Amino acid sequence: xxxxxxxxxxxxxxxxxxxxxxxxxxxxxxxAAVAGAGALNAFIVAxxxxxxxxxxxxxxxxxxxRELGPMAGVPIGMKDLFATEGVxxxxxxxxxxxxxxxxxxxxxxxLWNAGAGMLGKLxxxxxxxxxxxxxxxxxNVVSPWRRKDGGNSPLAPGGSSGGSSAxxxxxxxxxxxxxDTGGSIRQPAAFTGICGIKPTxxxxxxxGVVAFASSLDQAGPxxxxxxxxxxxxxxxxxxxxxxxxxxxxxxxAWEAGLSDDLRGRKVGIPREYRMEGTDxxxxxxxxxxxxxxxxxxxxxxxxxLPHTKxxxxxxxxxxxxxxxxxxxxxxxxxxxxRELPADAAGKAAGLQDMYAATRAEGxxxxxxxRILIGTYVLSAGFYDAYYNQAQKIRTLIARDFERAWAExxxxxxxxxxxxxxxxxxxxxxxxxxxxxDVFAVPASLAGLPAMSVPAMLNRDGLPLGLQLVGKPFDEQxxxxxxxxxxxxxxxxxxxxxxx
Amino acid sequence: MSVDQxxxxxxxxxxxxxxxxxxLARMAPELSQILDWVEQLGEVxxxxxxxxxxxxxxxxxxxxxxxxxxxxxxxxxxxxxxxxAPAAEHGFFGVPKVxx
Numbered sequence: 001x002x003x004x005x006x007x008x009x010x011x012x013x014x015x016x017x018x019x020x021x022x023x024x025x026x027x028x029x030x031x032a033a034v035a036g037a038g039a040l041n042a043f044i045v046a047x048x049x050x051x052x053x054x055x056x057x058x059x060x061x062x063x064x065x066r067e068l069g070p071m072a073g074v075p076i077g078m079k080d081l082f083a084t085e086g087v088x089x090x091x092x093x094x095x096x097x098x099x100x101x102x103x104x105x106x107x108x109x110x111l112w113n114a115g116a117g118m119l120g121k122l123x124x125x126x127x128x129x130x131x132x133x134x135x136x137x138x139x140n141v142v143s144p145w146r147r148k149d150g151g152n153s154p155l156a157p158g159g160s161s162g163g164s165s166a167x168x169x170x171x172x173x174x175x176x177x178x179x180d181t182g183g184s185i186r187q188p189a190a191f192t193g194i195c196g197i198k199p200t201x202x203x204x205x206x207x208g209v210v211a212f213a214s215s216l217d218q219a220g221p222x223x224x225x226x227x228x229x230x231x232x233x234x235x236x237x238x239x240x241x242x243x244x245x246x247x248x249x250x251x252x253a254w255e256a257g258l259s260d261d262l263r264g265r266k267v268g269i270p271r272e273y274r275m276e277g278t279d280x281x282x283x284x285x286x287x288x289x290x291x292x293x294x295x296x297x298x299x300x301x302x303x304x305l306p307h308t309k310x311x312x313x314x315x316x317x318x319x320x321x322x323x324x325x326x327x328x329x330x331x332x333x334x335x336x337x338r339e340l341p342a343d344a345a346g347k348a349a350g351l352q353d354m355y356a357a358t359r360a361e362g363x364x365x366x367x368x369x370r371i372l373i374g375t376y377v378l379s380a381g382f383y384d385a386y387y388n389q390a391q392k393i394r395t396l397i398a399r400d401f402e403r404a405w406a407e408x409x410x411x412x413x414x415x416x417x418x419x420x421x422x423x424x425x426x427x428x429x430x431x432x433x434x435x436x437d438v439f440a441v442p443a444s445l446a447g448l449p450a451m452s453v454p455a456m457l458n459r460d461g462l463p464l465g466l467q468l469v470g471k472p473f474d475e476q477x478x479x480x481x482x483x484x485x486x487x488x489x490x491x492x493x494x495x496x497x498x499x
Numbered sequence: 500m501s502v503d504q505x506x507x508x509x510x511x512x513x514x515x516x517x518x519x520x521x522x523l524a525r526m527a528p529e530l531s532q533i534l535d536w537v538e539q540l541g542e543v544x545x546x547x548x549x550x551x552x553x554x555x556x557x558x559x560x561x562x563x564x565x566x567x568x569x570x571x572x573x574x575x576x577x578x579x580x581x582x583x584a585p586a587a588e589h590g591f592f593g594v595p596k597v598x599x
Contacts, residue, residue, distance in 0.1 A: 102579035103571060201555050215554060242572060244559060313537040324514060331515070333592050338585035340595065351595050356517035368516055372507065372530060375514040389540050391550030396543070398551065430529060431536060447554030472555055 004029040005171045009074050009228035012174055013115075016058060016073035023055035023062075023073030026174075027117055030075040033172040034119050039499035040170055042163040044080050044138050045088055046120035051075045054117025061115075070255075071235045072115030077167045077176035080121035081128055082108045082219075083208040087118075091210040092126045092136035095330045095337045095362025105208025106240045107177065107219045114235035119173055122163030126364045127327065128184055128212045131436040133162025134427050135366040143192060143420055144170035144495035148461030152498075153422040155462070158188025158436075164222045165192040169495055175223035175232050179209060181216045182315050183415075183440025186452040189222055190415035190465025193454045193493060195482065196222040197229045200472050201447030202247035204233075205240035213322035214245075216315075216444050226453065226483045230254040233475065249473065257476045260484040263297030267481065268408030272308035273439060275417070282414045282464060285455040289412050289466045289485055296484035303407050305400040310393050311442040316434060317377050317390035318445070324374025327367070332358035369430065398446040405471050410481045413439050415452040415465035443469045453482040454491040463493065501534040502527060 004026050007015065016023045031048040058073045083089045083101035090096040104112075112118075126135040133141040133156060143157035144166055157166040161178035165188035168176050178185035180198035189196030197220045204219040211217065221232035234254050240246040269290065274283070290300050332338035332354050339357035341349050349357060363371070377386035404411065417438055426433045443450040449472075452465040466485055470478035502510075504520075504527045511518045511526075518526070567573030577590060586593035 099583050102576075102582055202557060241560070241562065242569065245553075245555075245557060247555065247557065248560075307543070310540055310543060313540050316533060317537055317540070328515075332585060333594055334580075335583035336585070349595060351597050352515070353517075354595055355515040356512075359515055360517035363516065368518075369526065369529060369533075371514050371516065372510050372526065373533060375510050376502070376506075376530070376534070379510070379513065385541070386537065388550050389543075389545060390537075391552075392545035392548040393540055393543055394551040394554075395548050396545070398554065431532060445554070 005033045007174065008224040009071065009175050009231050012074045013070065013072055013231070016062065017068055023058040024052065026073055027051040027055035027075050030119055030173060037170055037172045037499050039142065040144060040166050041139050041141050042123055042167040042170070042172065043077065043120040044090060044092065044123050047087055047118050050087070051117040051119050054112065054115070058115050069113065069115030070231055071111060074115070074174050075117045075119050076111065077119050077122040077164060077173035078108055079124055079161055079164050079177045079179060081124060081179050081210045082177060083210070084108055084118070084121065087121060089121065089210070091128070092124045092138055093362065093364070093367070094137045095358070096335070097137070097337065099335050103208060106205035106242065107209065107236045110238060111235055116235070122167060122176055124163055125160035127210065127323070127367050128160035128179055128181055129323070129366050129370055130159040131183070131187055131433050132156035132423065132426065133159040134423060135364050137364060140423050141166050142423070144499065145192060145420060145462055146495070146498065155420045156191065156423050158191035158420065160184040161188045161222060165189055165194060168192070168194045168222050168224060170499070171494070175221055175228055177219060177236070178222045179217060179219050180444065181213050182319060182444045183437035185220045185222060186415050186440050186450060186465070186467060187436055189452040190463065191420040193463030193491065194222060194224055195226055195229050195451065195453050196220060197233055197451040197475065197478065198444070198449065199233060199237060199475050200247065200449045202245050203237045203475070205243040205246050207240055207242040211326040213319040214326060215322060216319060226479055226486050227255065227258060229451070230258055230479050252476060254476055254479055258483055259480055260296050260487050262293060262481065262484050265298045265410065266301050266408040267293045267298045268301055268303035268404055268411045270303050270305045270308065270411060270413060272305050273413045275438070279418050281458045282417060285464045285466060286412070286414050289455060292485050292488035293412060293481060295488055301408050303404045303411070305404060305442065307393060307396045307400050308442055311397050311445055312434060312438050314390040314393040314397070315441045315445060316373070317386050318394065320370040320374035321378050321387050322374070324371045324378065327371055330359060330362060331355050337362040394445050397442055401446045401448060409471070410477050411469040412481070413467045413469065415439060415467040419458050419460065419462040419464055439467060448472060449475045449478045451478045451482050453485050455485065455489050456491065457493055501531045
């Protein structure tokens, strides 16, 4: 029999329902895989008991003949940005170390209601700020992939959902939740040869998700293939009155709607994404992607998104501005760390000193950098020149996409400008790191559904991903184009186990 | 360089983050580099453009004007609210003395 950890969401759910194996067997297999993968540092805390409890409930339901949920028996990793009742939730920060929520986020609750079980809380870039998982207070996540030249330098699993991507690629979780503010699902998925979809803004509730940039933050699934993403997104999404920007729309039956027949569909190729200096292998994967979609019956059309080059700088005003406001809540009063330094005379700090010391001690460098940028661009005298201008450019970027939808149904582009890089390579150069998300950010600014699907391995034996961007609410169009690529790319590579 | 060390010190104080001189010296060129890079947004003529307020058109809902309309986010959860406070006392958040 295939090892149970080789199975994804659909295979586990269907196998449990058919009685091929029990949910408990699956949970035990994954718990053991998690326990054996400490070298990846993908989890901040493991919760094997939670996985077993959920599995036993599913097995009992099945024995009693009760209906099983769409994720029944599937053990998943939960990005440590989702509040989980009774289980430490840190956003990979020191300031939230030891924070144990008394409530459950809507998305995680939806997944438990659908029958999934929790293997643990996954590592990430601190407050989801980063593209390589090097900003976590709990250490770097190491990608399970290695270059085929035998070089063993640890590679970045991408970020911010780097624990999620590493865990799914390493087969220590059947799937994982991610969140995407400016590429944090798609870029790590591309780096590790898995699928990940960020739905339309508002599809998944933000309630109980540690806030980074609220106008951009969206949760989504990261899984081995497109069908698994469709199933898991269906379980995560849905209207939530507790999130003021939640979409009050029914959740489409994405799994049932999967089809790789793209006849009559038009796929747009944005000419501005062909940037100078892009890796030729990335361009090659893009060419193959076009051919695969043509083979699936789609018509390929050239389109223009003229404001593309301004998306990344606009993002690095808007996201830090929102972050500086959202992270003001970490003040050492209501939860998390408190630093109360005494002065030389032994006099205890006042309230203002406590705020400043707590935040100095509790936030990492990248988080501080973004809070300072955000504070600066929102400050009197600079608000119009920076923040307002960026929001106007955001309008123009969204308008570019609206115009493109007159000519195409879905857009195909690379997910990232390069494959994964060694940890440490870009850690000292914030701008070089930001450029990782140059292809991912425009869809985030426009709130559009977007997905990364593995396309091929590059010359170093590392995965490259292709990105599909859809119209608002058209996750189905994105998933179906992703499925067409998946079926034709035949990407079956996985990292060789070294951990 | 768009921000010097004095400016960074001012921003850090607004953001309530204590920073040493070393940190300020390190952060100033990094922030300047990022701010110089975002300056390019100034090239775009946006005189006729409204700033974005909602990425997906949506109307802001109000919850029902009822006490405890939602049991999870309604009232009577004092102990839960205080459970993670670093210094909860007598049913309140404890803070250092504010008035001398």
